[in-house]
Amino acid sequence: MKQIAIRTDYITLGQFLKLADCISTGGQAKFFALETKIEVNGQAENRRGRKLVPRDVVSVEGFGQFEVISS
Numbered sequence: 001m002k003q004i005a006i007r008t009d010y011i012t013l014g015q016f017l018k019l020a021d022c023i024s025t026g027g028q029a030k031f032f033a034l035e036t037k038i039e040v041n042g043q044a045e046n047r048r049g050r051k052l053v054p055r056d057v058v059s060v061e062g063f064g065q066f067e068v069i070s071s
Contacts, residue, residue, distance in 0.1 A: 002064065005071035006054070013038070013058075014048035022063045037061035 004020050011019070014029030023032050029048040038045050039059040040052065052058065054070040 001057070002066050003069045004066050005069050006052075007071050010051040010053045011068065012048060013040070013045065013050040013052060016052050016058065016066075016068070017048075017060070020058075020060070020063065020066050022060050 002020070004016065006019075013033065014026055017023045017029055017032060018026055022036075023029060033046045033048045037059075038061070040050060041057055052068050054068050056068045058066045058068065060066070
């Protein structure tokens with residue numbers, strides 16, 4: 001499981017996908033989230049504005065599992 005460090009209290013799913021190199025631009029987040037199976041802590045998620053906090057686990061189909069950590 002890869003760890004993605006954030007410096008703020010939370011990060012949105014759209015920002016996270018870019019940081020995790022799943023997408024190359026923030027503009028792709030909406031379509032990527034609708035077309036790709038994404039789970040946050042085992043629950044299906046497709047809202048790019050979903051707030052992720054440290055210790056959340058994100059699974060992205062085709063990219064693997066990521067854990068949000070505080071830097």
